[in-house]
Amino acid sequence: MSDVYVAGAGMTRFGRLDATLLGLLAEAGAGALRDAGSPEIQAIYVASMDPEELADEGSIASLFAAYIGRPRLPSLRIETGTSSGAAAFFAAWTAVASGYHDHVLVVAGEKMTSRPTPEVAAILSRMIDPYERSYGATMPALAALVARAYMEAHDLAPKDLAQVAVKNHANGARNPLAHFQRPITVEEALESRFVAEPLRLYDCCPISDGAAAAVLTRERHRVRVAGIGHGADHLALRHRDCLTGFRATQAAARRAYAMAGRSPRDIQVAELHDAFTPFEIISSEDVGFFEPGQGARALARGRTALGGDLPINPSGGLKARGHPVGASGLAQVVEIVWQLRGEAGGRQVDARVGLAQSIGGLASNNFVTVLEAVA
Amino acid sequence: MSDVYVAGAGMTRFGRLDATLLGLLAEAGAGALRDAGSPEIQAIYVASMDPEELADEGSIASLFAAYIGRPRLPSLRIETGTSSGAAAFFAAWTAVASGYHDHVLVVAGEKMTSRPTPEVAAILSRMIDPYERSYGATMPALAALVARAYMEAHDLAPKDLAQVAVKNHANGARNPLAHFQRPITVEEALESRFVAEPLRLYDCCPISDGAAAAVLTRERHRVRVAGIGHGADHLALRHRDCLTGFRATQAAARRAYAMAGRSPRDIQVAELHDAFTPFEIISSEDVGFFEPGQGARALARGRTALGGDLPINPSGGLKARGHPVGASGLAQVVEIVWQLRGEAGGRQVDARVGLAQSIGGLASNNFVTVLEAVA
Numbered sequence: 165m166s167d168v169y170v171a172g173a174g175m176t177r178f179g180r181l182d183a184t185l186l187g188l189l190a191e192a193g194a195g196a197l198r199d200a201g202s203p204e205i206q207a208i209y210v211a212s213m214d215p216e217e218l219a220d221e222g223s224i225a226s227l228f229a230a231y232i233g234r235p236r237l238p239s240l241r242i243e244t245g246t247s248s249g250a251a252a253f254f255a256a257w258t259a260v261a262s263g264y265h266d267h268v269l270v271v272a273g274e275k276m277t278s279r280p281t282p283e284v285a286a287i288l289s290r291m292i293d294p295y296e297r298s299y300g301a302t303m304p305a306l307a308a309l310v311a312r313a314y315m316e317a318h319d320l321a322p323k324d325l326a327q328v329a330v331k332n333h334a335n336g337a338r339n340p341l342a343h344f345q346r347p348i349t350v351e352e353a354l355e356s357r358f359v360a361e362p363l364r365l366y367d368c369c370p371i372s373d374g375a376a377a378a379v380l381t382r383e384r385h386r387v388r389v390a391g392i393g394h395g396a397d398h399l400a401l402r403h404r405d406c407l408t409g410f411r412a413t414q415a416a417a418r419r420a421y422a423m424a425g426r427s428p429r430d431i432q433v434a435e436l437h438d439a440f441t442p443f444e445i446i447s448s449e450d451v452g453f454f455e456p457g458q459g460a461r462a463l464a465r466g467r468t469a470l471g472g473d474l475p476i477n478p479s480g481g482l483k484a485r486g487h488p489v490g491a492s493g494l495a496q497v498v499e500i501v502w503q504l505r506g507e508a509g510g511r512q513v514d515a516r517v518g519l520a521q522s523i524g525g526l527a528s529n530n531f532v533t534v535l536e537a538v539a
Numbered sequence: 540m541s542d543v544y545v546a547g548a549g550m551t552r553f554g555r556l557d558a559t560l561l562g563l564l565a566e567a568g569a570g571a572l573r574d575a576g577s578p579e580i581q582a583i584y585v586a587s588m589d590p591e592e593l594a595d596e597g598s599i600a601s602l603f604a605a606y607i608g609r610p611r612l613p614s615l616r617i618e619t620g621t622s623s624g625a626a627a628f629f630a631a632w633t634a635v636a637s638g639y640h641d642h643v644l645v646v647a648g649e650k651m652t653s654r655p656t657p658e659v660a661a662i663l664s665r666m667i668d669p670y671e672r673s674y675g676a677t678m679p680a681l682a683a684l685v686a687r688a689y690m691e692a693h694d695l696a697p698k699d700l701a702q703v704a705v706k707n708h709a710n711g712a713r714n715p716l717a718h719f720q721r722p723i724t725v726e727e728a729l730e731s732r733f734v735a736e737p738l739r740l741y742d743c744c745p746i747s748d749g750a751a752a753a754v755l756t757r758e759r760h761r762v763r764v765a766g767i768g769h770g771a772d773h774l775a776l777r778h779r780d781c782l783t784g785f786r787a788t789q790a791a792a793r794r795a796y797a798m799a800g801r802s803p804r805d806i807q808v809a810e811l812h813d814a815f816t817p818f819e820i821i822s823s824e825d826v827g828f829f830e831p832g833q834g835a836r837a838l839a840r841g842r843t844a845l846g847g848d849l850p851i852n853p854s855g856g857l858k859a860r861g862h863p864v865g866a867s868g869l870a871q872v873v874e875i876v877w878q879l880r881g882e883a884g885g886r887q888v889d890a891r892v893g894l895a896q897s898i899g900g901l902a903s904n905n906f907v908t909v910l911e912a913v914a
Contacts, residue, residue: 165637165638165639166637167666182870207769214591214592214597216589216592216662216665217591217592221665222620222665222901223620223665223666223774223899223900223904224588224618225618225619225904226619226620226666226771226774226899226900226903226904227669227774230668230773230774230775230903234907235771235772235773235774235778235903236770236771236772236773236786236790237769237771237785238769238771238790238791238904239771239904240617240618240626240629240630240769241617241618241619242615242616242617242618242630243599243600243615243616243618244598244600244601244614244615244616244619245597245598245601251615254615254896255615255617255630255633255634258634258636258637258639259629259630259633261633261637261638261639262540262541262633262634262637262638262756262765263540263636263637264540264633264636271717274701287591290591290596290598291597291598293605293813294602342542354735392639392819394613394615395611395613396601396604396610396611396612396613396614397610397611398605399598399601399602399605399610400605412611415613416613420719457884482586499717504677524598524601525601526600526830528598528601528605528610528823529598529600529601529613529614
């Protein structure tokens with residue numbers, strides 16, 4: 165297996181944008197290629213969850229290659245629901261690690277705000293087990309079930325969840341690409357309307373447009389892909405043996421750490437999938453940073469804040485940076501690359517080893533990626 | 540790069556079927572796993588072009604893993620339009636060749652007949668360059684342009700195209716899984732109605748349901764993946780420098796042969812992408828079997844028939860076996876595996892080295908795979 169490095173990273177502004185899906189992907193891709201010193205890439209890996217229904221575009225991989233004027237570059241699309249960006253990074257990594265390609269471009273994006281919210285919600289609901297969906301379950305409703313189970317098991321109050329939103333909005337305020345760049349208070353979060361009790365508006369990520377990109381290469385660069393894991397679990401919540409942790413993340417993390425020869429103690433910065441506030445807390449336990457039930461306590465003590473010993477979601481996370489579904493898994497990797505290279509501006513932390521964790525669906529198809537700065 | 544072998548292959552009947560997309564994928568997958576001796580697979584690669592719009596299913600990879608009762612197996616979906624099945628085989632191959640996985644299952648399928656034909660045609664048209672599409676171009680219309688250019692350049696008559704359909708229907712009649720299992724005559728073909736002049740109904744593949752599957756492994760098995768190539772070209776026909784050959788196939792073939800250490804002379808059986816009859820002739824030249832303009836002559840002489848020196852589409856091809864778009868690229872590989880193992884029943888040919896070639900869109904995203912029997 166060849167060593168694989170991230171040679172370049174790029175990202176658009178996230179938010180409610182005028183640009184098209186292709187325009188967003190192209191902007192992110194151009195940024196990553198420029199950052200990489202414009203190597204001779206041999207293939208393009210494209211992630212987008214549902215460009216057919218969200219952006220009325222098909223054959224998105226070929227269309228993207230044509231759009232950027234590189235029609236003879238082979239292109240593939242990868243999709244795993246809301247973790248598609250991480251999945252494309254993984255698939256591109258296998259192509260480079262195998263020695264088949266030397267340099268590849270990965271782009272990941274979604275255009276979500278041109279469809280009415282109920283349509284978007286219906287599309288997202290396809291990630292739910294069909295039987296549970298038939299009873300009207302939505303993503304926020306199931307996330308609320310998970311939140312209740314966790315809060316009950318570990319004696320959490322609504323304000324404990326709100327701390328995730330407050331921290332991530334504070335970080336987003338330092339990220340010029342974030343969807344939301346305004347700090348919020350616990351009071352504001354606790355006064356926002358219910359989306360699905362106990363989850364309030366500020367417990368949920370927004371619907372965003374945006375794209376991210378990375379160039380992977382066999383040539384030595386400043387950031388190495390040290391470990392990647394891909395894990396899965398039952399689609400149906402009723403079939404799971406645990407609601408207060410996600411086995412798909414746990415399995416992905418085990419593989420990623422084993423491959424990297426690392427343990428959770430080695431990680432100095434992380435981007436975790438906080439589509440709903442309880443998910444950040446649960447994910448911080450699933451990847452082994454904290455014992456089950458201790459994630460909220462670590463958060464409350466400020467350990468995961470920018471100035472803490474293990475900053476989580478310095479970008480603002482899905483909560484404040486935004487969540488263009490197909491893009492998020494790659495946007496997390498891009499943030500870690502920037503952090504490891506010391507290019508994260510006003511949200512820079514001190515780290516040589518970082519981790520990105522992405523959730524597909526309701527934690528049924530997850531990825532964990534460990535990245536290291538190269539001495 | 541590790542050697543990768545095909546440990547098992549499976550396929551459903553193709554045609555207008557009652558089964559759901561998940562049912563088809565599961566049937567093909569179970570066949571491939573059984574054939575492989577049920578190894579401990581570590582991941583699932585799923586190809587489907589547009590399950591969202593054609594089958595009203597999202598997150599198809601996770602859904603498939605859950606459907607077959609293997610929810611904790613990581614799964615990914617791959618899409619490149621009509622070559623998605625070949626693309627998933629390629630992506631799974633990189634995962635095994637890199638050493639990341641030891642055994643993976645690839646499944647590819649499409650459910651097309653539950654939507655009205657005009658809706659299916661509109662979905663397929665998304666593979667066309669948007670500007671050309673804006674003038675009303677459809678896939679058959681653009682294939683007809685290519686056919687005209689080729690017929691003009693090489694002095695072909697309509698009956699020369701019809702020979703492809705006659706040969707492939709004759710082969711399909713020997714394939715119990717084929718959509719069409721009835722031989723046709725040149726006269727029948729030439730009397731069928733025009734779809735897009737000069738292409739008649741019998742020059743075009745049907746709209747089919749179906750699925751195929753394969754198990755890839757690092758363990759030595761009877762069929763080895765010797766070479767894989769992925770090639771691309773302009774989406775827009777008006778931007779191409781050649782209409783009588785497909786550069787995407789030519790590029791993919793060069794890479795596949797180079798990797799395999801093989802030349803076109805070594806190939807003893809091939810499955811080529813005959814979604815339209817002229818495409819088989821053009822593809823047989825693009826992969827280097829015949830000089831430009833000589834493909835139809837070789838066909839007319841019977842060289843590519845079952846009893847010829849280089850049988851093409853012994854399965855019946857897309858024309859007669861059928862074309863469930865996401866499945867076809869993998870169905871071709873499955874047919875070659877069966878041929879190399881001597882398991883192709885009444886359509887068996889004598890071959891140790893075979894080739895599969897799949898076209899994505901209007902030949903903008905193509906794959907060539909070379910397979911070898913292991914001594």
